[in-house]
Amino acid sequence: MNRESIGVIICSCSGRNLGKQEIDSITQRLSFAESGIRNMIIETALCGEDTLKSLRNEVEKKGISSLIIAGCGAARISGVTEKIADALSFAPSSILGVPLFYSEGAESEKNKLGINEARVDKAVRGISRGMNVLTSQEPLEIEEIPVVQRALVIGGGAAGIYTADALNRFGHETVLVEKKDSLSDYGIDEKKLKDLEGVIIHTGSSLVSLEGSKGNFSACVKTPGGLEEYQAGAVVIASGAPVPADPKKYLQNRFGSSSAVPLFSLATAYSGLPRIPSLRRIGILLDLDRDEGRASTQMALHAAQEIQKPNAAEVFLFLRDARVGSLHLEELYDAVRDMGVTIVKYSGEAKISSLETGLQVTVQDDGLGVLTDYTCDLLGISPFGCAAEEDDPLSEITGVHLDDYGQFQDNNIQLMPVETNIPGIFTAGGGRGEVYSPKVKQEALAAAGEVHFLLKNKTLHLERSEAQVDPDKCILCLTCIRCCPHGAMHVNREDGVAECSTAACQRCGICAGECPAKAISLPVWTDEIVLNQL
């Protein structure tokens, strides 16, 4: 890389940065040293819009092709470099942020005359290191990846329909794949189906394989008429909640009694019970295998209300925590409690044993602090609380991780709700666990928005900074393919080596760290660059 085209920007912003004399001292030392720096720009408030404008002019005038930005603390510098890279349309690897840690220089000290040698030293060292890094690496190629202008939505339930509808309105070609034979099985009315005009709908179909990465997936869909191949730029998984396929049978088998029924058929089962002079004891149990949310709570409260109303039964509601975080649910909860439903908050696991007639629920009562038994003639159990019998096959086909409960959701705070571990694949609705019904539409819109954000660019301009596999060293042990969390590694069948996808790679370097043959390296994070920081 041409050394003369590297520019250095030092931010003299009024935040926590250097005093004027210190900046003078740094520029002096850098220009005296054999650093080869020709372009030095001192700026105030780098993050401001006005500054960016003047910066763009200056960079163009001087013909600068890569930049070192010294300023801010470590927490902010990456945001600032990203912003500047965006404004100047620089490739990410040609801009390097050098954070200046000034914690030892208190703000009050900054305005004092005089120079803090330690701080100046650190800044000069940081900038020189940055120069080393930039000069030691070749400029990376930019790859243009065309984005296939089509979205694939898997699942035709509420979430899938809303997503497809939104994508249709955004003007993207959309393919909807649904397992069931008709969308009307979900209670979708004619009007809604009419809205979906333009969406390619395959009912009675399922996804067989999905390959490729963000912007360019190729999917194989099994339809009643045979296999269909589709290219798609993004995929939305909107499959159903991971609940037992036949909850009634599942509960009967699990507890060995027909007194355990799924919550949604509790009212029917209750009305079928023969009348007896004494009160019936009816239980409703939530949070059996996993914690549930507002949708289950709402369903349970409604069921309790319905059975309790004629005052012919004694209703117990067992839950680990009442999730009533919405105005309407809060009111419903109060109403149900006032009606006389006994609400038992328990901790730990609920034990259910079958009796001659009915069931016995043993829970650690939170309020009383003792282990308590409750006998119930009938127990309604929310199917959303039951663990899925088997993993959703979509997980294996798409490579999207499932959590401990079989839900399409990594237990990770860094992922937004509709994001998955694989870039370009999003998820909405029941597949990510039980969702409160008013939230389904929001979630679907969020997923559609993400897809729109991806598809609106006709091409992705990506730097070839993804993990590089040395074909001479690769022994195809498949370690990288197993450990890549983003599904970016795959086998190049022609050459018989592993290969990394530019679009899917997130440049984390896990594969480089794991590769037993040391065949993988990250161009912007080579061992040399890392050790250079020492």
Place this chain on the structure above:
Amino acid sequence: MEKKIALYCCENSAYKAAACLTGPELQKGIEIIKLPCTGKMEINLILKTLEQGYAGVLVAGCPIDNCKYIRGSSRAEKRIEKTRELLKAAGIPEQRVRMEFLSSVDSHKLAGAIKEMKQELEGVMS
């Protein structure tokens, strides 16, 4: 001169925490190195660092469940464990390599870990 500790930080969490380390006694004797993710931390990088004369290597990454790259921290943990085994087998005090999990606001945890490591190293290196 006192031997230093090389502090390898994930840029998403620990690097930000390291930026907030205050006080000369904490900043003295450590060298902060940025990594894209602790998942990039290779065994040979640790060994090379020790070879260069550093007293210890402290690898600091995101909490296991909250790694930006999902599995980076858990992968790194295994590798650090392996490195400690290797060092032990070679007769080098295993306390020279250590891993910490913290988020970007946990600079107090990082400070604690550095202090503790310095003390441990004083014990085994003398």
